[in-house]
Amino acid sequence: MSIKILTEHCNTPGIETFEVYRQKGGYAAVEKAVKKMTPDEVIEEVKKSGVRGRGGAGFPMGMKWSFLAKPEGVPRYLVCNADESEPGTFKDHYLMKTIPHLLIEGMIISSYALGANKSFIYVRGELMYVIHILEKAIEEAKAAGFLGKNILGSGYDLELIIQPGGGAYICGEETALLESLEGKRGNPRNKPPFPAVKGLYQSPTVVNNVESIATVSWIINNGGDAYAAVGVGKSTGTKLISASGHINKPGVYEIELGLSCDEFLNSDEYCGGVRTGHRLKAVVAGGSSVPIVPGELFLKNSNGEDRLMSYESLSDGGFVSGTMLGSGGFIAFDETACIVRNTWNFSRFYEHESCGQCSPCREGTGWMQKVLNRIEHGKGSMSDIDLLVDVAKKIEGNTICPLGDAAAWPVASAIRHFRDEFEWHIQHPLEATKAGAVYMGAVLV
Amino acid sequence: MTDNNNIVFTPQRLAKVQEMIARYPEGKQKSALLPILHIAQEQFAWMSQGVMDYVASLLHIMPVEVYEVASFYTMYHLEPVGKHVIEYCRTGPCVLMGGEEVFDHLQQKLGIKKGETTSDGLFTLKEVECLAACGWGPCFQIREKYYMHLNNQKVDEIIEELSK
Secondary structure (H helix, E strand, O other): OOOOOOOOOOOOOOOOOHHHHHHOOOOHHHHHHHHHOOHHHHHHHHHHHOOEOOOOOOOEHHHHHHOOOOOOOOOOEEEEEEOOOOOOOOHHHHHHHHOHHHHHHHHHHHHHHHOOOEEEEEEOHHHHHHHHHHHHHHHHHHHOOOOEOOHHHOOOOEEEEEEEOOOOHHHHOHHHHHHHHOOOOOOOOOOOOOOOOOOHHHOOEEEEEHHHHHOHHHHHHHOHHHHHOOEEOOEEOEEEEEEEEOEOOOEEEEEEOOEEHHHHHHOOOOOOOEOOOOOEEEEEOOOOOOOOEEHHHHHEOOOOOEOEEOHHHHHOOHHHHOOOOOOOEEEEEEOOOOHHHHHHHHHHHHHHHOOOOOHHHHHHHHHHHHHHHHHHOOOOOOHHHHHHHHHHHHHOOOOOOOHHHHHHHHHHHHHHHHHHHHHHHHHOHHHHOOOOOOOOOOOOO | OOOHHHOOOOHHHHHHHHHHHHOOOOOOHHHHHHHHHHHHHHHHOOOOHHHHHHHHHHHOOOHHHHHHHHHHOOOOOOOOOOOEEEEEEOOHHHHHOOHHHHHHHHHHHHOOOOOOEOOOOOEEEEEEOOOOOHHHOOOEEEOOEEEOOOOHHHHHHHHHHHHO
């Protein structure tokens, strides 16, 4: 069994209650932080831990915290991004419903470190039942003196507010989230200014993912150095991986970063292997936005070395042969999966979720969806393939927020690695549109 | 035409709404808009113009500020809906688990297509994007409840139970 920093107590009955969470050592980190540490000391430990943003971007959290502007007399805000909507990702959903106090405790310590007296957890509106779980946890923490005025007699005040979203993937982008939190449409903002200078209500703001905030208690209890000792290189600590698709054991797994991809896929501790009786065709390693790769390139890089579940190893080879860890949304495809259909499905998602602000994304996502739709339904022509590559290239890097890139990468990578399957669809329209028909020429693992 | 006179929150909901409005910093009360729209939908089922105008009046903002928000986010129903709104995930990972086949079965079971409401007004069937339950798919949501690991038999049982 590898180290479990976030999920150690997830199977303890009653862990969603304050009482059981406290018995398991919960809230000790709040006591330590507010009674024995200065805010800067807390920030220092988080910096030392090397923990990187777990929402997908992987930016070092301590560094993000250190960018927060601190003008005199201006309130500062911490906003937790619980708008988990990236296809393939359901780890925050799991963590919040299972062990809500872990997030609440992390929010208290992080808010203390940043000097925020009003903090928000923005949860996607679909997870209203999880919002009720979090609200109950907040009430319990407040009753025990860990939230509210003068926490544990330290003189520090904190109010924690749960904010539901309204159903929009784009609000996972931090400036769109802030717009939404202000009661507006989720249109991402131009940067600069960055939220660290002008964020919520034009005040300095830090936005962190649920899983990132949830690591803070362990870091305070055990020290940043202890956290940095877990993992590999600049991929410190553990990561929650949401595993779905054609595997024997879908679910949420906590892995030590640096675990081999082969062990993650095949060991019984994690995915339990590709669906029994089937073989691996392709993998999306970090949520729908990251490049899809053939199974063999997930397990080994282009030099034939074993690939590891880490930020660096998964992106080794760039977009030619690598991918990204992203949000840790692992999706496995066996030989029954149609890459063209899946690419069309994802492109429909991005078309639906584009906020419409930037023309390349608004128009381009729709064009890609339409072209993929006609290829999938037997009406494509060979020139459509290069047309898709061209449109994807013209979206990438030309939009205010990364949704444009996120829409372009799955299409570009699917064509890069599975071009023959697209060609087969176009050349054999009658066969390709038969129910259950799949291109059989793919290399399987 | 909507009869706006009937659009008033129950005292209990109004108290909750006032509490919500008060929790944001002074002058930032518009932040309560999305949460209030959820409460409004809970009581009035959908976002008629009357409902949106009422919410605008509570927040002292222009009605258009409510319309543009209600129409941007997918959870707010802009048309009347049935008693149970089934929001069915159509995104990749659920599809890999047989989501499309189960959706076809659900349409047959209800006798309606996506976007439609059954003639008895009991069910509305909507397709939605990823519900963050990819490892537990196929899935759909009815109000706050998630229904996961769906198959044809499970779908039949759920529909029959809700039809009672």
